[in-house]
Structure formats: C-alpha cells, structure tokens
Amino acid sequence: MSDTPKIKLATVWLGGCSGCHMSLLDLDEWLFELAAHVDLVYSPIADIKVFPEGVDLALVEGAIASDEHLEIIHAVRRNSKLLVSLGDCAVTGNVTALRNPLGEIGLTLQQIYVDHGDPRGIIPAEAGIVPVLLDKVVPIHAVVAVDYFLPGCPPPAPRIRALLESLLAGQPPVAEGAGMLRFG
Amino acid sequence: MAAKTLKINGTMISAREGESILEAARDSGVSIPTLCHIDGLSDVGACRLCLVDIGGRLRPACTTAVAEGMDIQTNTERLKAYRRQIVELLFAERGHVCAVCVASGHCELQDLAVALGMDHVRYDYLAPICAVDISHDRFGIDHNRCVLCTRCVRACDEIEGVHTWDVSGRGTSARLISDLNQPWGEAESCTTCGKCLLACPTGALFRRGSTVAEMEHAPSRIALIVESRRVRG
Numbered sequence: 001m002s003d004t005p006k007i008k009l010a011t012v013w014l015g016g017c018s019g020c021h022m023s024l025l026d027l028d029e030w031l032f033e034l035a036a037h038v039d040l041v042y043s044p045i046a047d048i049k050v051f052p053e054g055v056d057l058a059l060v061e062g063a064i065a066s067d068e069h070l071e072i073i074h075a076v077r078r079n080s081k082l083l084v085s086l087g088d089c090a091v092t093g094n095v096t097a098l099r100n101p102l103g104e105i106g107l108t109l110q111q112i113y114v115d116h117g118d119p120r121g122i123i124p125a126e127a128g129i130v131p132v133l134l135d136k137v138v139p140i141h142a143v144v145a146v147d148y149f150l151p152g153c154p155p156p157a158p159r160i161r162a163l164l165e166s167l168l169a170g171q172p173p174v175a176e177g178a179g180m181l182r183f184g
Numbered sequence: 185m186a187a188k189t190l191k192i193n194g195t196m197i198s199a200r201e202g203e204s205i206l207e208a209a210r211d212s213g214v215s216i217p218t219l220c221h222i223d224g225l226s227d228v229g230a231c232r233l234c235l236v237d238i239g240g241r242l243r244p245a246c247t248t249a250v251a252e253g254m255d256i257q258t259n260t261e262r263l264k265a266y267r268r269q270i271v272e273l274l275f276a277e278r279g280h281v282c283a284v285c286v287a288s289g290h291c292e293l294q295d296l297a298v299a300l301g302m303d304h305v306r307y308d309y310l311a312p313i314c315a316v317d318i319s320h321d322r323f324g325i326d327h328n329r330c331v332l333c334t335r336c337v338r339a340c341d342e343i344e345g346v347h348t349w350d351v352s353g354r355g356t357s358a359r360l361i362s363d364l365n366q367p368w369g370e371a372e373s374c375t376t377c378g379k380c381l382l383a384c385p386t387g388a389l390f391r392r393g394s395t396v397a398e399m400e401h402a403p404s405r406i407a408l409i410v411e412s413r414r415v416r417g
C-alpha cells in the first residue's frame with residue numbers, strides 16, 4: 001500500500017451521537033498507519049466547511065433526520081466514489097429513528113420544548129441556521145445509493161479497521177460473521 | 185417404528201417415521217435456521233425460516249414429516265435469499281433497535297441477522313405505534329420487539345396449562361395479548377411462572393429492571409421441563 005498515492009477520505013456526521021467517530025478514533029496507533037494512506041479532506045474532526053469534490057471514500061455516520069442532512073448526503077454521494085454507511089443509525093435509523101412512531105415532528109417538538117419544557121420554552125427555529133427536522137428519520141440508503149454497510153452501535157474499532165484495510169487494498173469488505181455484522 | 189430413507193443435501197439418511205424434516209436434519213448434523221421452533225413445544229410453521237426445498241417445492245422443515253425417498257435441499261441460494269428477506273421484513277415491521285434492547289447479545293433475531301448476512305434492511309421501516317406493558321409486578325412486554333413467533337403462547341398453554349397469552353388482530357396489526365386483552369398485571373390467569381420469558385427469542389418479554397443487554401432467555405429450559413415431567417410420569 002505504501003507506494004500507492006494517498007486516497008481522499010471523508011468522514012461525515014449526520015443524525016448520530018458521534019459514537020462512530022469515537023470508535024474510529026479508538027483505532028489508536030493504527031491511525032498513524034491510516035494517515036500514511038489517506039488525506040482526510042472532510043470530517044467533524046477536521047475544520048473544513050464544504051464537502052469537497054473528488055473524494056475517494058466517504059464514511060457516513062448517522063441517519064437522515066433534517067433538511068441539512070438531506071442536502072449534505074446528496075453532496076457526499078455526488079462527490080464520492082465510495083460511500084459507506086457507518087454504524088446502526090446510518091444503516092437502520094437506530095436510536096435517531098426512535099421518534100418515528102410519534103409522527104409529525106411539530107407535535108413532538110411542541111411536547112418536548114413547550115408542553116413538558118421547564119421552564120416552558122419555544123420551539124427553536126431560525127431559517128438557514130437551525131436545520132428543520134424531517135417527520136420521518138430514514139437510513140442513508142433510503143435517500144442515496146450506498147456502496148457498503150458497517151453495522152454496530154458503534155461499530156467496534158477492529159471492524160472499522162477491517163473495512164478500511166479491505167478498501168485501501170481495493171477489495172470489497174467482508175460482510176459476514178458477528179465480527180463484521182452484528183447490530184447493536 | 186418404521187424407518188424412512190431420504191436424501192438431505194445429497195446425503196442418504198435414515199429417519200424415524202413421523203419425525204419432522206427439522207429433527208431428521210439435526211440428527212444427521214445438518215443445521216437449519218429456525219425462529220418460531222422451540223424444542224419441547226408443538227410446531228406451528230409460522231416464521232418460515234426453516235423452509236427447505238423438496239424437489240422444487242418449499243416446505244417448512246418443522247411441520248413437514250419425513251417421507252420415503254424425499255430429496256431435500258436445506259441451503260440453496262433461493263432459500264438463503266428468502267430467509268434473509270424474512271429477517272429483513274421482521275426488522276422492518278416493528279421497532280427493533282438492538283442498541284437499546286434488553287436482549288442485545290442474547291437475541292435469536294439479532295443472531296439470525298448475522299447468520300444470514302443481513303448488513304442492512306432493503307424495506308421501509310413501518311415504525312408502528314407499539315405499546316410497552318409494565319403493569320405486571322415482575323415482568324414486562326415491549327411489543328416493538330415481538331416477532332409473533334408464539335413461543336410464549338405455546339409455553340404458557342402446553343406446559344403451564346394456562347394460556348394467558350394469545351394473539352389478537354391480523355397482519356401488521358396483530359398483537360400478543362394477555363387474557364382477554366387486559367394489561368398483563370391484570371391478567372388473572374397468569375401464574376407468574378416465567379416460562380414465557382424462558383421461551384421468548386427476543387427482548388419482547390423481559391424481567392423488569394433489566395437494562396440493555398442484561399436479559400438472557402433460556403429456551404433450552406423449556407425442553408428440560410418437558411423431559412423432566414416425562415421422566416417423572
């Protein structure tokens with residue numbers, strides 16, 4: 001791998017708790033090895049505002065829960081060769097989608113911020129600044145095509161490493177066995 | 185009892201007359217995935233995970249008796265595709281969220297997803313309203329996690345002899361009910377024996393107070409109880 005040019009890696013944080021990114025950081029010293037093979041061109045842990053063009057691999061954490069997520073995921077798909085759904089929220093909706101049975105988001109926000117707010121608050125809303133939540137949270141593949149799925153809440157670091165090693169070697173990741181597939 | 189000779193995955197085996205294909209396969213070391221089957225209880229063929237191919241026709245292995253000359257395939261590409269589809273549909277039908285489930289790590293549905301290579305669900309999640317009933321002193325039921333396998337219904341009926349549990353409604357509105365659809369805590373027939381908890385394959389039935397990954401069921405105890413009673417006579 002060392003002679004090959006670096007690939008452009010992006011990591012994206014949508015409707016999730018950042019646990020998948022914590023798990024990525026749990027790769028500890030292997031991150032040095034990873035850094036030798038990738039340029040991190042976009043990530044919540046790198047201060048880059050706009051998703052760049054020509055990304056080779058995008059790891060996306062979190063479900064699609066707001067209009068902002070929709071906008072970002074389309075840009076990610078447009079500008080990335082490979083898109084990986086990283087973790088249960090991205091793959092299934094998971095905890096982020098627990099609110100779906102409650103239906104229309106306005107009623108839910110009303111309950112949280114006003115009816116049960118202490119002190120009674122107002123529903124946060126500021127066009128262009130506060131993202132508007134969608135009525136229904138969906139997994140990433142419900143919106144754009146996804147190349148690979150990595151379940152887990154979060155996916156354990158060795159699972160992320162196995163995926164990255166396969167992809168850096170130009171191979172599809174192995175999607176079998178409890179080590180790679182277990183939800184939760 | 186007469187013996188039957190048949191082929192499973194190309195290998196000739198001999199099975200007892202009246203035995204199910206599932207039993208015969210297991211006796212000869214062939215594993216077939218199951219969900220609604222539980223050793224010690226009657227079979228209902230509900231989940232369809234144990235479908236096998238008998239000369240091109242698909243039959244549930246748990247409720248189909250062996251017959252002379254059967255040529256059975258248990259793991260064709262077609263069967264594997266259907267099984268994965270079934271598990272995906274189960275995940276899509278209710279709020280199965282392994283990350284916050286009492287049975288995570290000890291769940292037959294979660295294990296099946298791994299065994300069948302399910303890395304995502306291709307269907308829209310229905311996200312229905314599902315109640316959580318913790319009216320019982322010791323136990324609770326979260327309908328989000330129920331797969332309607334009816335293992336609890338059969339354990340309660342066939343072993344405890346009570347039949348507190350049953351199923352009401354049809355299709356996606358089918359729900360497990362206690363007594364005549366009373367809250368579990370008000371179901372007078374319930375003896376609080378806990379056999380339904382032993383039998384449950386998911387986190388649907390749980391001991392109150394258990395949190396994520398703490399609830400371990402013990403389906404093999406059901407067969408043990410049945411066998412112990414048989415020996416005792």
